[in-house]
Amino acid sequence: VNLLFCGQLIRRKGFDLLLEAFKKLLEDESLGDDIELTVVGAGELEYLLEEISDNARSRIHHMGFLQPGELSGIFARADIFVLPSRYDGWGVVVNQAIAAQLAIVTTDAVGAAEYVSEENGYIVPSEDVDALVNAIKQLILNQDAWPAIRKFNAALTERISPEYGARRIFEFLKKVNTDR
Secondary structure (H helix, E strand, O other): OEEEEEEOOOOOOOOOHHHHHHHHHHOHHHOOOOOOOEEEEOOOOHHHHHHHOOHHHOEEEEEEEEOHHHHHHHOOOEEEEEOOOOOEOOOOOHHHHHHHHOEEEEEEHHHHHHHHHOOOOOOOOOOOOHHHHHHHHHHHHHHHHHHHHHHHHHHHHHHHHHHHOOOHHHHHHHHHHHHO
16 A cells, blocks of 8 residues: 655644654554555655654655656555645645545645545544544555545546636626626
């Protein structure tokens, strides 16, 4: 199971919380040994990658900063997207995770969490590492739900696309103009 984090490695984005949760997931024998974490980004908390155990470090693939055009392949290889932000006005990476049809775990402090529901993931309280661990664990243990998550996200992608938004604005303006 490939978990994916994409963002700045800073406190506000909860990167430290993610590493703490990842260590707990690795200690959970019910999950087996088949968990890895892909980290895309750079920032002031990058040093935390050196302070974790060799076992945890061996399961983390730190890609560093990547240009937006390089992200689609990374998202395509992931299974679960995790954004444990302490605050995020929107969090466009959630939109990218939806478009990649990934299961999503994020916090109630992320604006884009409005697109996350029981159909495609979990919203956990900000700063709650145990809730983060439990949400990720539920998705790992219920992989039979992943096809339904992919299908839900495929439909959701259409509804949150810029083209859909532009069509709705056009239809609204057309209706306003004909109602005069």
